[in-house]
Amino acid sequence: MNTLLTLARKSLWNRRATAILTAGSIAVSVALLFTVEKIRITSKEAFENTISDVDLLVGARTGGVQLLLYSVFRMGNATNNVSWESYQQFKSHPEVKWTIPMSLGDSHYGFRVLGTSPEYFDLYRFGRRRSLQLSEGKKFSDVFDAVIGADIAKELGYDVGRKIILSHGVEQVSFQSHDDKPFTIVGILEKTGTPVDRTVHVSLAGIEAIHADWQDGAPPRPGESLSTEAVRKMDLTPKSITAFLIKLNSRIGIFSVRKEINEYRKEALLAVVPGLTLQELWDTVSVAEKALVLISFAVVFGGLFGMMTMLLAALNERRREMAILRSVGARSLHIFLMLLLEAEILVISGCLGGLTIVYLGIFSIRSWVQTNFGMYLPISAPSSYEFMLLGLLVVAGGFVGVVPAWRAYQNSVGDGLSIRV
Amino acid sequence: MTALQISNLKFAWGEKFSIIIDNLAIATGEHIFLQGPSGSGKTTLLGLIGGILEPSQGKIELIGRNICELTGSERDTFRADHIGFIFQMFNLLPYLSVLENVALPCRFSKIRAKKAEDAGGVKAEARRLLFNLGLSTDSILNRPVVELSVGQQQRVAAARALIGSPEIIVADEPTSALDAETRSTFIDLLFHEVNQTKDTTVFFVSHDSSLATKFSRQLSLLDLIKQGGTNL
Numbered sequence: 001m002n003t004l005l006t007l008a009r010k011s012l013w014n015r016r017a018t019a020i021l022t023a024g025s026i027a028v029s030v031a032l033l034f035t036v037e038k039i040r041i042t043s044k045e046a047f048e049n050t051i052s053d054v055d056l057l058v059g060a061r062t063g064g065v066q067l068l069l070y071s072v073f074r075m076g077n078a079t080n081n082v083s084w085e086s087y088q089q090f091k092s093h094p095e096v097k098w099t100i101p102m103s104l105g106d107s108h109y110g111f112r113v114l115g116t117s118p119e120y121f122d123l124y125r126f127g128r129r130r131s132l133q134l135s136e137g138k139k140f141s142d143v144f145d146a147v148i149g150a151d152i153a154k155e156l157g158y159d160v161g162r163k164i165i166l167s168h169g170v171e172q173v174s175f176q177s178h179d180d181k182p183f184t185i186v187g188i189l190e191k192t193g194t195p196v197d198r199t200v201h202v203s204l205a206g207i208e209a210i211h212a213d214w215q216d217g218a219p220p221r222p223g224e225s226l227s228t229e230a231v232r233k234m235d236l237t238p239k240s241i242t243a244f245l246i247k248l249n250s251r252i253g254i255f256s257v258r259k260e261i262n263e264y265r266k267e268a269l270l271a272v273v274p275g276l277t278l279q280e281l282w283d284t285v286s287v288a289e290k291a292l293v294l295i296s297f298a299v300v301f302g303g304l305f306g307m308m309t310m311l312l313a314a315l316n317e318r319r320r321e322m323a324i325l326r327s328v329g330a331r332s333l334h335i336f337l338m339l340l341l342e343a344e345i346l347v348i349s350g351c352l353g354g355l356t357i358v359y360l361g362i363f364s365i366r367s368w369v370q371t372n373f374g375m376y377l378p379i380s381a382p383s384s385y386e387f388m389l390l391g392l393l394v395v396a397g398g399f400v401g402v403v404p405a406w407r408a409y410q411n412s413v414g415d416g417l418s419i420r421v
Numbered sequence: 422m423t424a425l426q427i428s429n430l431k432f433a434w435g436e437k438f439s440i441i442i443d444n445l446a447i448a449t450g451e452h453i454f455l456q457g458p459s460g461s462g463k464t465t466l467l468g469l470i471g472g473i474l475e476p477s478q479g480k481i482e483l484i485g486r487n488i489c490e491l492t493g494s495e496r497d498t499f500r501a502d503h504i505g506f507i508f509q510m511f512n513l514l515p516y517l518s519v520l521e522n523v524a525l526p527c528r529f530s531k532i533r534a535k536k537a538e539d540a541g542g543v544k545a546e547a548r549r550l551l552f553n554l555g556l557s558t559d560s561i562l563n564r565p566v567v568e569l570s571v572g573q574q575q576r577v578a579a580a581r582a583l584i585g586s587p588e589i590i591v592a593d594e595p596t597s598a599l600d601a602e603t604r605s606t607f608i609d610l611l612f613h614e615v616n617q618t619k620d621t622t623v624f625f626v627s628h629d630s631s632l633a634t635k636f637s638r639q640l641s642l643l644d645l646i647k648q649g650g651t652n653l
């Protein structure tokens with residue numbers, strides 16, 4: 001076996017131009033497969049880590065995925081709100097540790113505005129329980145203070161101290177702006193890789209203040225608008241919010257509290273477990289990714305078939321080599337095994353080459369990905385799934401190698417020791 | 422002791438060519454010079470002796486074993502253990518060094534490896550054989566085999582056939598590509614080595630009848646066999 005391995009290795013090296021090309025094409029296909037796989041896992045994690053360490057997400061009754069989309073991913077709009085009274089009711093529920101209110105509906109150049117409480121900055125968790133960090137400035141304290149996400153600061157070139165105008169509604173170009181009540185940016189958050197990066201955070205009172213002089217969802221008539229000074233003196237307790245997050249004292253209570261909220265009589269509410277709904281949403285958005293995985297598998301099989309072609313094509317010129325081997329005592333079985341070993345050498349060096357490409361690639365782009373997408377690419381040993389993929393490739397290489405090996409075996413039986421050129 | 426005993430042998434290449442040998446006995450240590458015109462069946466006979474071709478009838482006994490009774494893989498093993506081959510040209514694997522080429526039979530046969538080991542080690546034995554065959558300088562041993570002259574290549578092939586002292590040496594026109602002088606030296610060197618032990622039997626095919634005198638016995642294929650597909 002050792003002899004055959006040496007012979008296979010040296011024979012391949014003797015044909016190194018084609019051998020390296022073949023192993024190289026396998027390496028590229030393996031690199032593609034692993035990259036797609038890494039992207040799939042990382043993006044799935046990033047997606048599932050948009051929000052973490054929260055037990056329940058509550059909004060007006062609608063679909064669970066829809067609730068998640070508009071409250072966490074800031075996509076689409078809420079059709080209904082949750083009354084302030086209901087929010088207070090559950091905030092003071094004995095099993096509830098804390099809540100974060102969320103009031104949505106306004107925007108700034110297409111970026112969503114979130115009205116919330118100052119605790120949001122301390123309690124909100126994303127990723128593996130990472131908390132929000134301010135890269136500049138401080139949390140909001142005044143009614144007209146705003147804290148913006150990293151993407152907004154970068155894309156619009158904003159700095160702390162700048163005044164911004166919020167628009168009513170979420171359209172990019174809004175005709176109804178709250179231009180009489182500008183906000184001041186007091187803080188900028190660090191990149192998180194979640195929708196937080198594209199959100200303007202203000203206090204609930206701030207949201208209330210800009211709508212204080214509105215009547216039934218319409219801007220104030222001329223002469224009826226209130227000055228910022230006048231608004232400050234009003235009671236700015238909101239009448240309703242869009243949704244809220246709940247953290248319980250103990251996870252054991254999740255399903256009973258959820259039941260309680262869903263069966264709440266005074267108002268039609270919906271409570272969902274974010275993790276489960278995220279999973280549900282992922283299943284619907286991951287179709288494209290599955291296609292990508294399928295394609296990369298197809299490319300790998302292309303590489304393996306390329307190898308088979310290369311080995312088969314070389315067999316005819318190698319009849320003399322096989323006859324010499326037979327004349328020095330190699331059995332037909334040895335010829336078969338030698339060809340199989342050649343296939344495995346090509347596949348394994350292809351796999352190693354592919355892994356090298358992937359790791360070098362990750363190593364060189366990780367900081368760029370971190371700053372631009374907020375995605376953390378870990379350099380870790382291949383996962384057990386990836387090891388399984390590698391194992392599968394080696395097995396597949398063996399199967400593919402059987403074809404030229406069998407051909408060589410038959411040739412060697414037929415040719416015997418006769419050397420014909 | 423007989424090295425080869427053929428009885429009632431029949432072999433045919435389709436309708437065109439057949440070979441029939443009623444009886445042929447070769448004693449151990451004989452050096453056989455096989456001659457005959459082109460197409461007379463010399464290579465075919467060597468194939469039968471080497472267990473590469475199977476007769477349709479009859480018995481071929483090599484050093485006491487009837488090789489016709491062996492299965493394909495048993496015959497492969499028997500051949501690896503007891504027969505050394507030299508062919509006309511391009512006998513060597515281009516991707517192995519001279520020494521590796523010579524040592525190759527010991528990799529496939531335990532018996533030959535053991536014999537070489539007992540003679541002082543596979544490597545030393547390979548060097549000794551090459552030296553005795555006139556290839557001594559290290560520059561030759563370490564050169565890629567494709568850079569050797571044809572005469573040098575044939576001597577390497579001879580060393581490879583001889584390593585591990587197989588009982589039978591089968592050589593099919595090993596000298597045809599050599600000029601007359603090299604041819605003669607080659608055979609002298611080969612015999613010098615073979616004669617170290619008295620029990621190596623050599624089957625040697627050549628068109629050059631001037632070589633025949635160097636052998637202990639000459640066989641003409643035409644005398645030996647009744648041929649012609651028509652009378653079969």
Ligand SMILES: Nc1ncnc2c1ncn2[C@@H]1O[C@H](COP(=O)(O)OP(=O)(O)OP(=O)(O)O)[C@@H](O)[C@H]1O
Pocket residue numbers: 434437438457458459460461462463464465466
């Ligand atoms: N593989 C084969 N298939 C069919 N016929 C063959 C085969 N090998 C040899 N023959 C036929 O057998 C006959 C003897 O061939 P063989 O090669 O044994 O002759 P030879 O004496 O070695 O000739 P040469 O001196 O030219 O090498 C020839 O007629 C040849 O056509």
Ligand SMILES: [Mg+2]
Pocket residue numbers: 463464465593
């Ligand atoms: Mg011939």
